[in-house]
Amino acid sequence: MSIRSELITELLKNKGDYISGEALSKKMFCSRNAVWKAVNSLKAGGFEIKSSTKLGYKLMSVPDIPDEDTVKGFLGAFGDTVDITVLDTAASTNDSVKELAAQGAKEGTVVIALNQTMGKGRLGRSFYSPRNTGVYLSILLRPDIPLSECLMITSAAAVATAQAIEAVSYKKALIKWVNDIYVDGKKVCGILTEASTDIEVGGLSYAVVGIGVNISDPPGGFPDELKDKVGSVFGKGPAVSRAELSAEIIRRFFALYKNLPNRDFLKEYADRSLIIGKQISVINGGESREATALEIDKNCRLKVRFLDGSEKWLSSGEVSVKPVNMKG
Ligand code: BTN
Numbered sequence: 133m134s135i136r137s138e139l140i141t142e143l144l145k146n147k148g149d150y151i152s153g154e155a156l157s158k159k160m161f162c163s164r165n166a167v168w169k170a171v172n173s174l175k176a177g178g179f180e181i182k183s184s185t186k187l188g189y190k191l192m193s194v195p196d197i198p199d200e201d202t203v204k205g206f207l208g209a210f211g212d213t214v215d216i217t218v219l220d221t222a223a224s225t226n227d228s229v230k231e232l233a234a235q236g237a238k239e240g241t242v243v244i245a246l247n248q249t250m251g252k253g254r255l256g257r258s259f260y261s262p263r264n265t266g267v268y269l270s271i272l273l274r275p276d277i278p279l280s281e282c283l284m285i286t287s288a289a290a291v292a293t294a295q296a297i298e299a300v301s302y303k304k305a306l307i308k309w310v311n312d313i314y315v316d317g318k319k320v321c322g323i324l325t326e327a328s329t330d331i332e333v334g335g336l337s338y339a340v341v342g343i344g345v346n347i348s349d350p351p352g353g354f355p356d357e358l359k360d361k362v363g364s365v366f367g368k369g370p371a372v373s374r375a376e377l378s379a380e381i382i383r384r385f386f387a388l389y390k391n392l393p394n395r396d397f398l399k400e401y402a403d404r405s406l407i408i409g410k411q412i413s414v415i416n417g418g419e420s421r422e423a424t425a426l427e428i429d430k431n432c433r434l435k436v437r438f439l440d441g442s443e444k445w446l447s448s449g450e451v452s453v454k455p456v457n458m459k460g
Pocket of ligand 1: 223224225226227248250251252253254255257259267268269270312321322323324341342343344345
């Protein structure tokens with residue numbers, strides 16, 4: 133952990149209170165002069181820190197830019213287990229991580245971009261990723277699971293991201309099967325998991341889970357074709373720093389991922405469902421049928437009842453669903 137990250141972690145622990153240079157130097161095992169230098173470096177980077185000769189340092193605010201040190205500062209000790217790169221611009225952070233994976237990067241490699249020029253969504257769609265108003269991040273995983281289990285990665289990411297959004301915004305975050313997160317009736321987040329198989333070993337070589345969250349409305353609003361169904365967590369109001377939200381997502385995702393095979397998070401996944409008990413359209417190929425969403429099982433399949441009374445378990449690869457009376 134860099135000295136800047138360590139200082140951020142310590143200042144965050146005392147946010148709103150002063151902590152003395154001496155106490156910081158003891159906690160960080162460095163000289164008071166090194167603390168002073170790191171404080172100045174943070175101030176130069178946009179951190180608002182009050183300094184008092186008697187009382188020490190008090191963190192007032194964190195800049196919005198999610199640089200590596202700041203995200204790691206929010207992650208605290210857990211930050212040592214991940215390898216974070218922040219890019220100004222990526223075509224797609226999923227593709228950036230795939231390139232790193234091909235070079236042998238380890239599990240826990242994370243790429244965050246301030247904007248994406250070719251953000252990818254599910255089913256070959258694009259993901260609108262304007263500069264500075266969202267978190268666009270991808271995480272490299274090397275799990276020892278069959279390809280069929282990859283859906284669990286997406287589901288765990290959906291629960292973790294919904295938790296993270298709620299933790300920073302106090303707004304209810306619901307999951308629309310299978311990988312969209314809604315706040316105040318609009319989609320604020322999409323998740324795309326991509327996997328690479330190893331033909332020789334006959335299993336998964338790696339998986340990349342990519343998460344895009346719209347934090348604020350873009351200055352000119354969302355494009356016309358999106359604005360009815362897509363929104364942001366904080367709208368036009370003051371928003372949380374992207375570094376904090378990124379760290380919340382990463383930490384909460386890995387907490388669920390380490391117990392992925394036991395699928396405990398699926399209970400919360402179902403509890404957060406936007407559609408259970410509601411009328412939905414089931415879209416398969418070009419065809420759309422109305423149904424009621426009934427339940428989600430341990431394989432993250434969705435049970436629906438069609439208008440003719442017949443029931444069916446749906447798998448995410450085959451169909452997508454859209455709440456009736458709701459844009460999405
Ligand atoms: C969807 O809504 O269909 C999924 C959207 C996934 C978007 C994220 S943003 C970070 C990562 N990079 C991408 O190109 N896509 C994912």
